Amino acid sequence: xxxxxxxxxIIIGGIIVGICVHFIPASAVGAMSxxxxxxxxPSMLSTGCGLAGLYAAGYxxxxxxxxxxxxxxxxxALMIICTMLLANTICAFGTGVAPVxxxxxxxxxTGWRQKPFMSPxxxxxxxxxxxxxxxxxxxxxxxxxxxxxxxxxxxxxSPILExxxxxxxxxxVGAGVFLINCVIPAYVLVxxxxxxxxxxxxxxxxTFVSCLIVSVITAVFVYASVVVI
Amino acid sequence: xxxVTLTLMIGVGLAGAIAFIAGIIEDAESDAGSSSNPNSQVxxxxxxxxxxxxxxKAIAGEPPQNGLWAAAxxxxxxxxxxxxxxxxxxxxxxxxxxxxxxxxxTALVQGCLGIFAHISRITSMAAFKxxxxxxxxxxxxxxxxxxxxxxxxxxxxxxxxxxxxxxxxFAPPLxxxxxxxxxxxxxxxTGDIHYGAERLYQHLPFGSxxxxxxxxxxxxxxxxxxxxxxxTPYFCMRFGGTITALAFGLLIFLDGWSRLFTFAGPWxxxxxxxxIIAVLFIFLNRLxxxxxxxxxxxxxxxxx
Amino acid sequence: MTTQPSEPPVExxxxxxxxxxLLAVITGIISYFIAAxxxxxxxxxxxxxxxxxxxxxxxxxxxxxxxxGTGTSSIGxxxxxxxxxxxxxxxxxxxxxxxxxxxxxxxxLLGYAAGFCANKIIKMxxxxxxxxxxxxxxxxxxxxxxxxxxxxxxxxxxxTTVYYIYPVMYIGIALTILHPYNGNLGAGENQTRTLMLAxxxxxxxxxxxxxxxxxxxxxxxxxxxxxxxxxxxxxxIFVSIWWKRVKxxxxxxxxxxxxxxVDH
Numbered sequence: 142x143x144x145x146x147x148x149x150x151i152i153i154g155g156i157i158v159g160i161c162v163h164f165i166p167a168s169a170v171g172a173m174s175x176x177x178x179x180x181x182x183p184s185m186l187s188t189g190c191g192l193a194g195l196y197a198a199g200y201x202x203x204x205x206x207x208x209x210x211x212x213x214x215x216x217x218a219l220m221i222i223c224t225m226l227l228a229n230t231i232c233a234f235g236t237g238v239a240p241v242x243x244x245x246x247x248x249x250x251t252g253w254r255q256k257p258f259m260s261p262x263x264x265x266x267x268x269x270x271x272x273x274x275x276x277x278x279x280x281x282x283x284x285x286x287x288x289x290x291x292x293x294x295x296x297x298x299s300p301i302l303e304x305x306x307x308x309x310x311x312x313x314v315g316a317g318v319f320l321i322n323c324v325i326p327a328y329v330l331v332x333x334x335x336x337x338x339x340x341x342x343x344x345x346x347x348t349f350v351s352c353l354i355v356s357v358i359t360a361v362f363v364y365a366s367v368v369v370i
Numbered sequence: 371x372x373x374v375t376l377t378l379m380i381g382v383g384l385a386g387a388i389a390f391i392a393g394i395i396e397d398a399e400s401d402a403g404s405s406s407n408p409n410s411q412v413x414x415x416x417x418x419x420x421x422x423x424x425x426x427k428a429i430a431g432e433p434p435q436n437g438l439w440a441a442a443x444x445x446x447x448x449x450x451x452x453x454x455x456x457x458x459x460x461x462x463x464x465x466x467x468x469x470x471x472x473x474x475x476t477a478l479v480q481g482c483l484g485i486f487a488h489i490s491r492i493t494s495m496a497a498f499k500x501x502x503x504x505x506x507x508x509x510x511x512x513x514x515x516x517x518x519x520x521x522x523x524x525x526x527x528x529x530x531x532x533x534x535x536x537x538x539x540f541a542p543p544l545x546x547x548x549x550x551x552x553x554x555x556x557x558x559x560t561g562d563i564h565y566g567a568e569r570l571y572q573h574l575p576f577g578s579x580x581x582x583x584x585x586x587x588x589x590x591x592x593x594x595x596x597x598x599x600x601x602t603p604y605f606c607m608r609f610g611g612t613i614t615a616l617a618f619g620l621l622i623f624l625d626g627w628s629r630l631f632t633f634a635g636p637w638x639x640x641x642x643x644x645x646i647i648a649v650l651f652i653f654l655n656r657l658x659x660x661x662x663x664x665x666x667x668x669x670x671x672x673x674x
Numbered sequence: 675m676t677t678q679p680s681e682p683p684v685e686x687x688x689x690x691x692x693x694x695x696l697l698a699v700i701t702g703i704i705s706y707f708i709a710a711x712x713x714x715x716x717x718x719x720x721x722x723x724x725x726x727x728x729x730x731x732x733x734x735x736x737x738x739x740x741x742x743g744t745g746t747s748s749i750g751x752x753x754x755x756x757x758x759x760x761x762x763x764x765x766x767x768x769x770x771x772x773x774x775x776x777x778x779x780x781x782x783l784l785g786y787a788a789g790f791c792a793n794k795i796i797k798m799x800x801x802x803x804x805x806x807x808x809x810x811x812x813x814x815x816x817x818x819x820x821x822x823x824x825x826x827x828x829x830x831x832x833x834t835t836v837y838y839i840y841p842v843m844y845i846g847i848a849l850t851i852l853h854p855y856n857g858n859l860g861a862g863e864n865q866t867r868t869l870m871l872a873x874x875x876x877x878x879x880x881x882x883x884x885x886x887x888x889x890x891x892x893x894x895x896x897x898x899x900x901x902x903x904x905x906x907x908x909x910x911i912f913v914s915i916w917w918k919r920v921k922x923x924x925x926x927x928x929x930x931x932x933x934x935x936v937d938h
Contacts, residue, residue: 379681413860416756417861428856428857428859429849429853429857430746430747430750430849430852430853430856430857431746431747431748432749434747434751434845434848434849434852435752435849436868437845438842438845438846441841441842441845441846441881442842442846444842445839445841445842445886446886446889448838449839449886449889449890449891450889451840452889452891453889460816464777466882475882475885479878479882483849483853483857483875483878486853486857486871486874486916487856489920489924490857490858490871490920491857491858491859491860491865492924493858493860493862493867493920493923493924494858494859494860494861494862494863495860495861495862495925496862496925497861497862497925498861498923499840499926500925500927501924501925501926501927502924502925502926502928503925503928503929503930503931504927504928504929504930505929505930525852541837541838543839543840543841544840544841546841546843547841547842547844549776550845596932627805627920641802672700
């Protein structure tokens with residue numbers, strides 16, 4: 142991969158990472174069963190699943206680009222489905238509430254009504270089917286974006302450095318770019334998101350532009366430090 | 371069976387087992403310090419007139435703090451194992467001794483940060499007449515440090531297994547950072563619900579959710595006398611901690627398991643993981659149906 | 675410890691963060707050149723990077739007080755990602771044109787750009803968010819740069835094993851800048867106590883790095899040992915200052931017992 146392609150890879154990866162956060166249902170008050178979504182902040186959760194994706198991509202480095210990217214996507218989707226399934230289990234058997242979404246009345250996939258199952262004074266609990274699907278989509282995007290950044294940086298620096306060094310530095314830079322971009326959407330989401338059924342999906346263009354600007358600066362800098370200097 | 375596959379299989383099993391135990395311990399550590407999201411409830415309690423004796427550790431969000439424990443312990447372990455190897459110790463012995471030393475240093479750092487956080491936060495509550503109780507700090511502190519030691523040790527061993535036996539190409543400290551942050555977000559997404567929605571609010575009816583108006587009205591009494599933070603993990607470990615552990619253990623185990631097969635070349639693991647995700651998604655849907663059928667609509671909400 | 679900027683004990687007015695940052699940049703650059711010219715003096719460099727921790731912690735406090743929409747921890751590791759990633763990406767490549775000014779400037783620019791996006795595109799309307807984001811990113815850049823310089827022992831980074839400590843550096847710096855505010859969170863939070871805690875934690879982190887430096891194969895022994903000893907001395911001094919302040923502000927200190935007026 143020549144450095145220009147690598148630079149474009151970092152930019153695209155960064156933008157995808159920013160967008161993925163919108164799809165992941167997360168809310169800090171979820172820890173009190175008081176709102177729909179996984180019980181932690183959106184950026185925190187996206188970081189967790191993105192880094193699980195990077196870990197999975199680490200097994201595949203050296204293979205072709207689609208393999209590494211898909212492996213990362215699957216790693217993060219696996220992390221998020223494990224988390225959602227077992228969070229629902231805790232809600233069902235530990236706190237005694239059924240999964241309910243606050244942002245729609247009828248589940249678009251299963252057609253089950255949500256409102257009657259919601260306990261008074263809350264915005265929903267854990268993840269019903271559609272919300273969970275949204276989480277999986279988000280994790281696939283996040284893992285793919287993170288691995289794309291990782292593989293781009295790796296391909297750029299691997300001719301200069303020896304292989305083991307290059308992998309670790311690329312992993313660290315990939316994680317860094319991931320962390321920069323996944324916190325920016327938090328300014329839009331303000332600590333709470335219900336995934337793709339949330340109204341805040343309409344604000345995604347703001348995330349897109351912000352992540353574009355930040356990723357371009359990062360990518361140009363990485364390009365410059367590899368090629369120009 | 372080829373010996374390489376056998377080694378890999380042992381590695382996958384070992385990684386899954388370590389991950390499972392690390393999950394239990396990590397969740398207990400966060401509950402013992404009432405950190406992560408339920409911390410907001412402990413923080414709110416003095417404002418509505420409840421004087422608390424919880425250990426208010428709140429070092430950061432759970433993911434970064436775990437990332438630090440794991441990364442610090444693993445870095446020290448790796449560097450120290452090189453030093454031991456220079457002295458003529460065998461590689462594996464060196465790693466085991468060094469991992470213990472690294473985790474011990476990490477536990478000290480955790481203790482310092484925990485003391486800072488607890489004392490500073492209690493000081494910030496001075497306006498609500500919340501005194502600084504030494505027993506609320508000193509009883510859970512060694513316990514929490516011990517759990518931190520175990521978490522750091524297990525995650526260090528896990529990253530050495532992932533890099534040495536399973537063949538992940540990252541250096542062990544970076545794997546430890548990834549594992550630490552991932553485990554932190556899993557634990558704060560699953561185990562904390564049991565602490566935040568059940569243990570802190572045992573006086574509310576089971577199954578009611580925690581309405582926003584009730585937030586901060588946490589339980590102050592333990593099974594006997596005033597509740598201290600050491601009373602928490604024994605309750606949460608039974609259910610919340612085990613489920614957290616299952617999530618993290620499943621992630622590590624299934625991820626490794628999908629790499630054991632080679633029927634479709636390098637695409638095998640991706641196909642298998644996609645299948646696993648689909649199966650787990652069906653489980654999620656069935657679980658939703660089961661809870662809806664068995665609990666029924668909330669009384670008074672049927673025609674809302 | 676005459677180099678510490680935020681000492682005025684009972685001052686009501688808050689110190690503006692840009693002044694802290696200016697101090698951090700000046701001491702940071704001095705510290706870089708000390709470490710680069712004579713590695714054996716790098717224990718002085720360690721004292722001179724503590725202001726950078728304080729500047730970053732001050733900005734985290736400023737931003738989070740506005741109810742940012744992200745958790746305190748998110749802003750901490752976001753800022754470190756901006757600063758430290760720039761340093762990590764460029765440090766390992768052997769080069770002649772590289773200078774500390776360039777990396778600090780790029781890190782600051784990246785932080786400024788993200789703050790600008792948050793304010794102008796997402797319309798958060800937090801006053802001075804650009805400036806504060808830039809300061810967090812720039813300060814973490816300074817910290818990462820100088821610690822790596824000390825560990826490289828003046829010999830350059832290429833070919834060393836220093837990259838093994840990138841993860842712990844990254845997460846350690848992130849936690850140290852976000853924790854002072856997060857640890858002080860509450861109604862009685864004030865800048866003086868937060869910055870005092872930032873000093874304690876900065877010294878704690880540098881002593882951890884000093885310990886790691888002793889173990890690193892490429893790092894000369896004397897600077898690393900100096901770093902560890904000077905950090906532990908600083909830690910003890912700062913903790914005693916902080917504890918004095920806590921005793922002034924806390925409601926009461928009690929060994930054990932039940933709260934008054936509660937049946938038990």
